[in-house]
Amino acid sequence: MLPRGAIDKIQGNVSKPCFWKSLSPGQNWKSKPMRIIPEEFVRRTPGAFEHRVVFSVRWENSWQLWLEREKNELFMIEEDWNEFVDDNHLGPNDNLFFRHDETMNLEVQIFKNNGDEIIDVPLEVEPETEPFHPTPKKSHRETTAASASVSGGSANGGTNCRGRQRSNDVKNPERYLLNPENPYFVQAVTKRNDVLYVSRPVVQTYNLKFGPVKSTITYLLPGGKKEEGETKIYNGQPCFSGWSVLCRRHNLKIGDSVVCELERCGGLVTAVRVHFVNKY
Numbered sequence: 001m002l003p004r005g006a007i008d009k010i011q012g013n014v015s016k017p018c019f020w021k022s023l024s025p026g027q028n029w030k031s032k033p034m035r036i037i038p039e040e041f042v043r044r045t046p047g048a049f050e051h052r053v054v055f056s057v058r059w060e061n062s063w064q065l066w067l068e069r070e071k072n073e074l075f076m077i078e079e080d081w082n083e084f085v086d087d088n089h090l091g092p093n094d095n096l097f098f099r100h101d102e103t104m105n106l107e108v109q110i111f112k113n114n115g116d117e118i119i120d121v122p123l124e125v126e127p128e129t130e131p132f133h134p135t136p137k138k139s140h141r142e143t144t145a146a147s148a149s150v151s152g153g154s155a156n157g158g159t160n161c162r163g164r165q166r167s168n169d170v171k172n173p174e175r176y177l178l179n180p181e182n183p184y185f186v187q188a189v190t191k192r193n194d195v196l197y198v199s200r201p202v203v204q205t206y207n208l209k210f211g212p213v214k215s216t217i218t219y220l221l222p223g224g225k226k227e228e229g230e231t232k233i234y235n236g237q238p239c240f241s242g243w244s245v246l247c248r249r250h251n252l253k254i255g256d257s258v259v260c261e262l263e264r265c266g267g268l269v270t271a272v273r274v275h276f277v278n279k280y
Contacts, residue, residue: 001022001023001095001113002020002022002095002111002113002115003115006111006115007020010097010109010111011097014099016099016100016101017041017044017045017099017100018041018097018098018099018100019037019038019040019041019098020095020096020097020098021034021095021096021098022094022095022096023092023094028092029085029090029091029094030078030081030082030085032075032078034081034085035075035076035077035078035081036073036074036075036076037049037053037067037074037075037076039072039073039074041098041100042074044100045100047103048100048103048104049067049074049104050067051066051067052064052065052066052067052104052194053065053067053076053104053105053106054104054105054106054194054234055084055106055108056101056105056106056107056108056234056237057088057107057108057109057110058109058117058118058119058120059119059120059121060197060199060200060237061087061121062197062234063080063083063084063087064080064194065077065080065081065084066080088110090110093112093113094110094111094112095110095111095112095113096108096109096110096111097109097110097111101234102234104194105234170186170257170259170277173186173259173277176259176261176275176277177259177261177275178261178273179261182261182262182263182264182273183202183205183206183208183261183262183264184259184260184261184262185198185199185202185259185260186257186258186259186260186277187257187258187259187260188255188256188257188258189247189252189253189254189255189256189257189258190254194241194243194244195232195234195239195240195241195242195243195244196229196239196240196242196243196260196272197234197237197238197239198237198238198239198240198262198269199237200237203238206262208238208262208264208269209267209268209269210231210238210268210269211231211268211269211270212231213230213231213232213233214230214231214232215230215231216228216229216230216231217229217230217231217240217242217269217270217271217272218270218271218272219240219242219246219271219272219274220263220271220272220273220274221246221250221274222274222275222276227242227245227246227249228242229241229242229243229246230242231269238269240272246274250276252276256276256277257277258274258275258276258277259274259275259277260272260273260274260275261273261274261275
C-alpha cells in the first residue's frame with residue numbers, strides 16, 4: 001500500500017469526490033470487496049452512479065461497468081470488473097485512485113507501492129485507437145513520480161493521421177471514404193464505450209476543432225439514414241454521445257469494424273460518416 005504521506009499528497013490536489021482501492025491481506029483484485037463502490041463516495045455524488053460507470057485511464061482506454069445493488073451496497077458486476085483487472089494486469093503492489101469526473105464517469109490512476117504512477121499502456125493492452133502506421137512505442141511500463149499532477153492526463157504520442165481498430169486491421173480503409181481528403185479513423189465495436197472517442201493523435205494531426213459541449217453531432221449512415229448525438233468532453237478528450245444507441249439499432253456486434261469519416265463545416269467537426277465494414 002502507498003505510504004500515508006504519498007496518499008495525502010495525491011489526494012490533496014483533488015477537489016472532487018474520490019476513493020482508493022488496494023489489497024488487504026488474503027485478498028486479490030477479483031475478491032468481491034474489490035467490486036464495491038464505497039458508500040461515502042456514493043453519498044457525495046447523489047444520482048451520478050445508478051446503473052453503470054465508465055472508467056477512463058491515462059492512455060485513453062475506457063471501460064463501461066454495469067452496477068447492481070445488494071442490500072445497501074453498490075457493486076460493479078463481476079464480469080465487467082474482472083475484465084478491467086485483467087486488462088490492466090493488476091497485481092499486489094498496485095493501488096487504484098478513483099476520482100469523480102462527470103456523471104457516470106470516473107478517472108482511474110494506478111500507482112505502485114513505491115509511489116510511481118503507471119502512465120502508459122500496461123503490457124499487452126492496446127489503446128482504443130492507434131496510428132495506422134504506428135511509430136515505435138516507449139516502454140509499456142513507463143512511470144512517473146506520484147507527485148505529478150493528478151488532474152493532467154498524459155496523451156499517447158503519434159502524429160500519423162490515419163487510424164485503425166484495436167485488432168484485425170481493415171485493409172485499405174481509404175476505399176470507404178466519400179471524400180479521400182477527410183480525416184478518418186477505424187473503430188472496433190466493443191462493449192466498453194458508451195461514446196465514440198476521437199483519439200488525441202487524430203485530433204492533433206488534423207488540428208480538429210469541435211463545437212461546444214452538448215452541440216449536435218450527426219451520424220451519417222448508409223442509405224441516407226441519420227442519427228444524432230452530442231459533442232462531449234470526457235477526461236479532456238472529445239467524444240460523441242449516441243454511439244451505443246447507434247450500435248444497438250444497427251445490430252453491430254463486438255468486433256465489427258467501423259470506418260468513421262469526419263465531416264467539417266466552418267472548421268468544426270459537425271458529422272461522422274459511418275461506414276459499416278462488416279455489414280455493407
